[in-house]
Amino acid sequence: MRFAHLSDSHLGYRQFGILEREQDFYDVFARNIDKIIEMDVDFVIHSGDLFDNNRPSTEALLAFQKALLRLKEAKIPIYAIAGNHDSILRKDALPPQVLFKDIGLNLISPDNPLYNEGAVLICGIPYMPSSQGRALKERYDQLSRIADKYLKSILVSHQGIDKWMHEDTYEIELSQMPENFDYYAMGHVHNYVEEDFGKGKLVYPGSMEIWRNSESNNNYREFGKGFVVVDLSYDTPQVERVKIDLPRKFYKEIIDYNKFDEKIHELKEEILSLDNKPMIDLSVVGGDFESADVYEAIKNTIGEHVLNLRPTFKPDALLIDIIDVDPDKTLDPRSLLHLKVNEKYGREEVNRLSVDLLDNLSVGRIDDAQIISDRFYKEYYFNDENMNDKDLENSQSDSLDDYLDKNIGNSNEESVEEKSNSKQMSFDDF
Numbered sequence: 001m002r003f004a005h006l007s008d009s010h011l012g013y014r015q016f017g018i019l020e021r022e023q024d025f026y027d028v029f030a031r032n033i034d035k036i037i038e039m040d041v042d043f044v045i046h047s048g049d050l051f052d053n054n055r056p057s058t059e060a061l062l063a064f065q066k067a068l069l070r071l072k073e074a075k076i077p078i079y080a081i082a083g084n085h086d087s088i089l090r091k092d093a094l095p096p097q098v099l100f101k102d103i104g105l106n107l108i109s110p111d112n113p114l115y116n117e118g119a120v121l122i123c124g125i126p127y128m129p130s131s132q133g134r135a136l137k138e139r140y141d142q143l144s145r146i147a148d149k150y151l152k153s154i155l156v157s158h159q160g161i162d163k164w165m166h167e168d169t170y171e172i173e174l175s176q177m178p179e180n181f182d183y184y185a186m187g188h189v190h191n192y193v194e195e196d197f198g199k200g201k202l203v204y205p206g207s208m209e210i211w212r213n214s215e216s217n218n219n220y221r222e223f224g225k226g227f228v229v230v231d232l233s234y235d236t237p238q239v240e241r242v243k244i245d246l247p248r249k250f251y252k253e254i255i256d257y258n259k260f261d262e263k264i265h266e267l268k269e270e271i272l273s274l275d276n277k278p279m280i281d282l283s284v285v286g287g288d289f290e291s292a293d294v295y296e297a298i299k300n301t302i303g304e305h306v307l308n309l310r311p312t313f314k315p316d317a318l319l320i321d322i323i324d325v326d327p328d329k330t331l332d333p334r335s336l337l338h339l340k341v342n343e344k345y346g347r348e349e350v351n352r353l354s355v356d357l358l359d360n361l362s363v364g365r366i367d368d369a370q371i372i373s374d375r376f377y378k379e380y381y382f383n384d385e386n387m388n389d390k391d392l393e394n395s396q397s398d399s400l401d402d403y404l405d406k407n408i409g410n411s412n413e414e415s416v417e418e419k420s421n422s423k424q425m426s427f428d429d430f
Ligand SMILES: [Mn+2]
Pocket: 008, 049, 083, 085, 188, 190
């Protein structure tokens, strides 16, 4: 039994507001689907961030509809979960994926977390923010108990695991993951990851396109972008990386000002040989020059042959030791916030809450931020031990739906007011 595993297609993303970049993401997605059909797999798993946001444009919806209909024609079923980009936390709100259920999308959701493909269990949970890490762990364990009853099982999940995430921006530690699945079909990390884990393999296929410039990195040069094909007929799943060419080249060039004329013309020659206009990150360093003059010279030489040009200038006068600073790290607002909140409160769950709130509030997801706050409050301030024990006793594997329903919550949960007197901590603890 062979299946294709892909993730993080981010349909609808328009990098730097450039229309061609939006189209690139659609083209790449179609190329991945072409190749999957050509390889004649038994089914497909998509591990989240199918769309770049939870209100996709018609173009983005159409790009997926086309792919889905082609898979359907080829009689290849597809299973998918929602990622952090394309999920809606409010309980009764409908995620965009729902539009495709009637034409064949098997959506793995809190209401339908379990599927069978032949004798193989396919199960999972949509993205959960890091402030709900404890609940996430419980849900993994629940699915793990169900997997025990199957000969082969696949866990589908869109989460950051500590080993592959920046500092503290993960939701779960590798050591907390259940170990009895044959294959961990992960999404969220945009680099390619293939790891022996538990009984089998854990794979992040990575993003399908370069979603942030920083993804044009060593991992990309080594593994490319694309998907994997997994063969489950062996004791340990066999994983084959399938690279899909991107429509556009990314350059990250550093030019010594003393060789500027020579280098910029070499670059121009190379660019002219490409089919599509590239994206260019260009730093001019060293020497004595005016940034504005060099900028003019760059624009006049290659400006009309590139899709996007991001120049930086570091003449001798500015070359202190800024070159060693990793801008992704030090200026990442999530890391900064995490750091600051940690200095003030020193509590990991509060750090995580702050980052979750930033992620949602900064893109206008007010409702989701409210839900995250409510859940956090319930998890850490109404943590009634009796109730939790009872929940766990009652959670038979066949009542997973009820269990998830109860735990994933329901913003108007019964007992908030009743229990408000039995709290264990107060907000003053912050
Ligand atoms: Mn993603």
